[in-house]
Amino acid sequence: MSQTSRIRECGFAAAMVLLSTAFLIRALMYPAASSQFPRFLMLLQLIFSVILLVLSLRIPQAAGAGSFRLAxxxxxxxxxxxxxxxxxxxxxxxxxxxxxxxxxxxxxxxxxxxxxxxxxxxxxxxxxxxxxxxxxxxxxxxxxxxx
Amino acid sequence: MESILNGIALGAEQMLDPMALLLIMLGTIFGIVIGALPGLTSTMGVALLVPVTFGMTPVQGLSLLGAVYCSSTYAGAISAILINIPGTPSNCSTLLDGFPMTKKGQAGLAIALATAASAIGGFVSNVALLFMAPPLAELALRFGSQEYFLLALFGVSVIASLSERNLLKGFISGTFGLFLAVVGMHPMTGDIRFAMGIPELFNGLPLVVALIGLYSLPEVVENISGTVKQEAAVHQVKGIFGQMMEVLKYKMLMFRATVIGVIVGIVPGAGSSIAGFIAYDDAKRNSKTPETFGTGNPEGVVASETANNAVVGGSLIPALTLGIPGNAVSAVMLGGLMIHGLKP
Structure with a gap:
């Protein structure tokens, strides 16, 4: 996997972890009767995102792969x-x-x-x-x- | 059976009215324009024309509304195939293979297949409407909470098939998509959730707006990046009529997709977008080359378009026999039909 792809994967996974955490905290602030489904969904998404982040970080970078450009x-x-x-x-x-x-x-x-x-x-x-x-x-x- | 055949003969006789034929033609053109424009849905097209039909005879009014409903459902495929933005929510599954075909220079073939498959799916579902309406309506009535839950679960399970290259990302997208559906007011308690104080979000995220944003913005970004040579591909839309017969290669696929479309159509609440995705998933699982799905496989376009047009006839079955519309468009159609004196 190239460095660009690796940064993209890690960035996506990290963004989803942050987003899931923020929405989970928000869902916990609503009354339980109105937020059971969002709580369950965001917890599930947080678990999937953490797994994706760990897997993305463990993938080795291919030799000679292209570098990430700000452009x-x-x-x-x-x-x-x-x-x-x-x-x-x-x-x-x-x-x-x-x-x-x-x-x-x-x-x-x-x-x-x-x-x-x-x-x-x-x-x-x-x-x-x-x-x-x-x-x-x-x-x-x-x-x-x-x- | 005799009463059905008598009804068909009577209907066919009334359809020979030149005014009705003219209205069908005009309705088809209007429906194609509405369907092909992202943001304008079949429901909107039919709802717009209901007041126009007030001064018409029932046959003329129903001809116009029916033509708009059928043609707008098909026409969403045009923008899905050419610019990767579905014209209506029904055509979301069409772009999965339709747009890759355009990028490969096969836009003409994709539109030809979509047109022919839509026509066949729509025609067969209307035959089902004519001959099997009462027993199919009874089947729809048997759907309870458990069956709806299973149907929803089945719809979500399609994610696994569509994202087999990266299942984890598919699940993340799936849970995020379900989460987007909870934005707005809770249907039972009335609590406003995740609306961030924006009044427009109190009723939830508008589906059409969300679809346009989700599909069109990545396209614009890719165009700016210079990674897409879309202009050259779109210019190759030619020979559509000559390529329509290609659809006959996929007879069994169309048969399965039509059955899926009719069954999903008769279930109140399930729409043509669900039928499209289920048929697409079925086509992929039964294909000899499942790995080519998503890269421009014509089977994906045929399955999706056959199923979403087969929903048209299916959704009218419970609407016309029981007064329970299968989806939003048939609900508006039912309103128009009742204005013209037709009581389910």
Whole structure:
């Protein structure tokens, strides 16, 4: 097993141990009648996670295996940041303006730089959503402070 | 039997109404759009159109609702196969092999198999609805607490088959998935659990939102990492009609998946997603090449799509005979049927 895979396995197992412990403690704070099932589940998950952590730590690292790079973490961080900015922007700009900006930004990031493609796709998507949800279904989509 | 055949003849005569045929076509298109868009479910599609049917005759209204129900259940496979995000919860098991087929450049074949398998599963389950509704409804009534518990336990046991490469991780995922279901208000005591003070979580995690997040975010991360050449794969969607006959290679598989779908469908509370996973597990256990499941095996797509569409007819059996809907969509359908004067 490469060092990258080993760190991933150990990291996953350690995260699950922490998560299970936190949720188990939380479940113990609720009345017993309402938390029997979550207590049982989290205890079970804690046991499985500890076993996984022990097994991951005991697996020997293969000779000449690749090393862990910090750059591997960039894609999930980018997605998390972009999604968070989009959700926050909906509150200020409203659903349609935020979505149009998010779509144009995402397409530009993925290498689509033509203005026709950017405006066409974002405009088409917004119009479709407006027609389907606002006009046909009558759903009020989130409005922001500006729009 | 004679009354059933008379009913079929009467129904077929009424279905020749050009308006009903037109509504079936429009309902099918609407259902495909609703089903293929992740986030819009079959239940939502049928519920949206119930008020539209108020001004129609019963035959026209039922034609429209039936067409939306069937086509939206199938169409979720399109986004599951092409972009690894199930259009409806029913198609979760389809993406396990559907998307790997797309990555291998077999998106056209996967969609062709899903389409043909859906059509066959749906048709056979509707035949079951026509001829075996009363005895099957009686079977559904025999389901008590013990049987429901066993069905749930069987559903969870499918995890073992789906995660045989790392059973421990499968169990962790399984327990975490069950834990996510307890978020929100306790059904008996009313205590709010694990909602972290967020009012939107008081009624639990919304299934569709959770599904989109769980399936789409990893895809976006992989795309940003540059590990997926999806554009090239999606462009190879062609020759779908020509490849539909390939489904005939899997006759026994479709037969088993249809039986699973009909039986799961008639059980109130169990949905088409459960049927899909059980059929997928059955296909894997009976396959000559079980090790290829999850890497783009067409049997996985056929089994899953046949079963989740077979649920359509199955779920209407208790709804139409006993007034007990098999799932949420058939509950909405039943409401629409009652508005048009049909009493179970």
């Amino acid at each position: 591997d973490l960039y894609p999930p961080i980018k997605v998390f940041v972009a999604s968070s900015v989009y959700v926050l922007a909906i509150g200020y700009l409203g659903y349609f303006a935020a979505t149009a900006l998010f779509l144009c930004g995402s397409m530009y990031w993925f290498g689509k730089h033509g203005p026709v493609a950017l405006i066409g796709v974002a405009g088409g998507f917004i119009l479709t959503i407006y027609a389907l949800f606002v006009l046909f279904i009558g759903v009020r989509l989130p409005e922001g402070l500006l729009i």
